[in-house]
Amino acid sequence: MNKLELRQTILSLLQHKHAVAISSAQRAIESATDEETVPEHKYDTLALEASYLAHGQAMRVQECEQEIQMMSDLVLPESPTKIGLGCVVELIDADDQVKWFFIAPCSGGLKVDIEQQSIMLVTFDSPLGKALKAKQTGDEVEYQVGQYSHCYEIEAIH
Template sequence: MNKLDLRQAIVSFLRSKLAVAVSSAQRAIESATDEETVPEHKYDTLALEASYLAHGQAMRVQECEQEIQRITTMLLPDAPDKVMLGSLVSLLDVDDKRQCFFLAPCAGGLKVPLQHHSIMLVTFDSPLGKALKAKRVGDEVSYKIGKIDYNYEIETIS
């Protein structure tokens, strides 16, 4: 699987997310500055609440832009011998079911369809990411979330 194609698919998803965030921020700003939100008395907080929402949406836009920048500029290792940032990892569970993960600097949890596969982005801050860090092909990976134990074997790293 081509990691450059994967990166393009990730950036495409992130740009869609950014477009929604920009639209939401614009609506929130319009709401905060609308003449109907002008307070009529000291207990009327509609304008204040709208300005908080506009600020939050603007921060969301900034975060989306940063994610796109980080994914776009990250190095993609060619043939890593161990799991590192930019690695595409195929794991087998105890039932020999294959799952694909991409080690990314951000956007953990995002699922990207590519070439009839669903690839989930994982960061090293997540339980799975911590368990994968610096592992090699054939190594076992175990981690726990809540009361559920997860166990995998690393099939491939690219």
């Protein structure tokens, strides 16, 4: 598994997300400052609502920039023996289904397709991430989400 290529693919997805956020923020700002949103009476809140939306979109742009920076700064371990940030983890469930995860500092839940593999980003804040932290190849991992329990064996750490 080429982790540099994986990180570059993740960065491309995050940059696309950032571009969409910038576009959305610009449209929200234009809407908030448009002369059609000027209040006609004291109960007309369209301009106020538009300004709240513009603020939220601006915060989303900042979050995207932080995610891109964190992923760019991430040190990718070369031969990890324990699961940590930057590791690609291969897990096998009870039905012998293989699942791939990338331990990331952000963007948990993002799915990336690379080298005919679907890899999901997991952070240490998630139930699975907490269960995986500092584990080794061969260890079993069990975690619960709601009423569902999940169990995996760690097949490999890259």
